[in-house]
Amino acid sequence: MGPYHPECPERLTAVSDRMIASGIDALLAHYTAPAATREQLGRVHAASYIDAIDAAVPESGLHFIDPDTAMNPHSLTAARHAAGAVVLGVDLVMRGECTTAFCAVRPPGHHAEQRRAMGFCLFNSIAVGAAHALAAHDIERGAIVDFDVHHGNGTEDIFSDDPRVLMVSTFQHPLYPYCGTEAPASNMVNVPLAEGSGGEAFRAAVTQRWLPALEAQRPLLIFISAGFDAHREDPLAGLKFTEADFAWVTRQLVEVASRHAEGRIVSALEGGYALSALGRSAAEHVRELAVG
Numbered sequence: 001m002g003p004y005h006p007e008c009p010e011r012l013t014a015v016s017d018r019m020i021a022s023g024i025d026a027l028l029a030h031y032t033a034p035a036a037t038r039e040q041l042g043r044v045h046a047a048s049y050i051d052a053i054d055a056a057v058p059e060s061g062l063h064f065i066d067p068d069t070a071m072n073p074h075s076l077t078a079a080r081h082a083a084g085a086v087v088l089g090v091d092l093v094m095r096g097e098c099t100t101a102f103c104a105v106r107p108p109g110h111h112a113e114q115r116r117a118m119g120f121c122l123f124n125s126i127a128v129g130a131a132h133a134l135a136a137h138d139i140e141r142g143a144i145v146d147f148d149v150h151h152g153n154g155t156e157d158i159f160s161d162d163p164r165v166l167m168v169s170t171f172q173h174p175l176y177p178y179c180g181t182e183a184p185a186s187n188m189v190n191v192p193l194a195e196g197s198g199g200e201a202f203r204a205a206v207t208q209r210w211l212p213a214l215e216a217q218r219p220l221l222i223f224i225s226a227g228f229d230a231h232r233e234d235p236l237a238g239l240k241f242t243e244a245d246f247a248w249v250t251r252q253l254v255e256v257a258s259r260h261a262e263g264r265i266v267s268a269l270e271g272g273y274a275l276s277a278l279g280r281s282a283a284e285h286v287r288e289l290a291v292g
């Protein structure tokens with residue numbers, strides 16, 4: 001995204017360093033993400049949009065899609081592999097090779113709409129994975145959980161009014177992208193949180209709003225848009241979660257998955273820009289996924 005941009009390569013180093021330091025890495029099997037195919041991307045993005053992103057790759061330097069979102073010569077490759085990671089995660093858990101998967105990817109994806117890149121996102125990786133589960137694995141009912149501090153407008157755009165996919169989310173409001181609160185579709189459980197809200201408000205939202213909706217959906221596979229920018233140390237927003245809150249919500253989701261989905265969860269990194277807090281939070285999230 002260019003120099004001094006919060007969505008930086010060091011984010012993934014922070015995650016992997018902390019996984020190793022905390023001993024969690026030794027519990028994991030590692031896979032290399034393939035690139036998502038055009039068919040896989042085309043399940044959630046318009047063909048004309050995919051063509052436009054392909055054509056926007058600069059030969060050198062940066063091409064700005066919006067003031068927040070830029071592409072360098074390698075961004076398209078990274079975005080295709082980020083989406084491909086979620087597809088591979090779906091294949092692994094559906095084949096029974098893994099029970100849960102975490103995709104340590106960038107760029108993030110949940111702001112990317114069917115026809116628009118925004119908010120550091122080019123392709124909506126979690127949506128590509130969910131659409132793959134529906135199309136290639138005959139998953140009749142799924143759920144996407146999004147606890148990134150920003151509303152996952154792209155995922156909402158893609159799955160609104162598709163009852164096969166329940167989306168439950170929390171996000172700081174008002175905050176970028178300034179939507180998600182006005183008449184969401186019936187398969188969208190959007191819970192805005194006021195600036196300054198901490199773990200208590202988050203856990204109440206999960207308990208009172210998410211869990212009943214998830215129990216009613218009985219998802220056969222759970223996806224997580226795992227953004228860690230609601231952490232109290234994050235510089236981009238004003239919620240006050242801690243890594244204990246991310247561990248707690250992951251535990252709740254593991255329990256839902258064990259009841260309805262044979263434990264299957266595919267999680268993908270979204271935001272999280274305070275490097276130390278990102279690493280700690282992702283490590284606790286993955287620990288809960290790994291130990292089940």
Ligand SMILES: [Zn+2]
Nearest residue numbers: 148150229271
């Ligand atoms: Zn975010």
